Amino acid sequence: MTNEIWITLLALGGVSFAIRLGGFLLAQHLPQDGPWARGMEALPGCLVASLVAMMMIKGGPVEWGAGVVVFLVALKTRNLPVSMIAGMLCVAGLRGLVMLN
Amino acid sequence: MTKPNPFLQTDVALGARDVIPLALAAMSYGAAFGLLAVQSGFSILQSISMSALVFGGSAQLVALDQLTAGAGAVAAILAGAALNLRILLITASMRYAFEGQPWWKILIGAHLATDASIALMQSAKNRGMLASYWYLFGGGSFLLLAWILSAGVGSLLSKSIPNPERFGLDFAIVAAFVALLPNLWRGRTDVVPWSVAAGTVICFTAMFPDQSGFALILGAVLGAVTAGVLTNDE
Structure with a gap:
């Protein structure tokens, strides 16, 4: 198995690097305005919206509730560490409650 | 009076400082990877090498899962690549920071791109500027070091650690992305x-x-x- 591990990690490392470089090279050849540029500008937001949707699918009511709390705290404070701590406290508290019942 | 330290005012230091909360969240994930990897038959060197080269938590965990399931190296590489493919979209949106840079800086900068790069670009935007190459370099290299270190710590701890889920640690990364939403909203x-x-x-x-x-x-x-x-x- 140890050879298989080395092959996997070296190849996946190479492919990941090609993906990273490919994104920049691809973007360089796209027009700077018009629909393409509008799409590229919207991309980070759409990617994070997709990531959050995926994370919420994998979670349950505890994660959904804590997600709403994090969102509201972030909206109010615009502070990343504070929002993260609020979310973690919320999850730890809710999980504690679930365990008690 | 303390003299201002010139290094602490550079973009590199600023990027590293801004990435600290994300690095702390990533470290619990990185340690979990190191722990699982060693338990599945990886050596410590292999678990650290994978973190250094692949630099993507979900991709590493999926590849590990495929290997332990006996699916073979090809299936593990494809599954991991599918999860890291989204980084293509991230380096695409980093174009302005890379353009006009010498090739060696582009190669290094590309390897340091992760989901956290979006958060860094957004933090810079909130200050009314564009994230510079060195700002992204500072954040990315700090995160990579933290990521490799945590994989090493997790590998060494592979005996037993207290259940991190009880303390909500696994939610830290979810929280980081949810907290990005109001900032990204245009x-x-x-x-x-x-x-x-x-x-x-x-x-x-x-x-x-x-x-x-x-x-x-x-x-x-x-x-x-x-x-x-x-x-x-x-």
């Missing part, structure tokens, strides 16, 4: 693209539960295409 123009992105992920995952890597890419791309096609920007 107004009503984002309603439809974001709904398309999230809706695509939900529908695709309902149909193909094991293909979360592709669901993410499809959601992000369809959302961005929607934003590009809608001509209501003024």
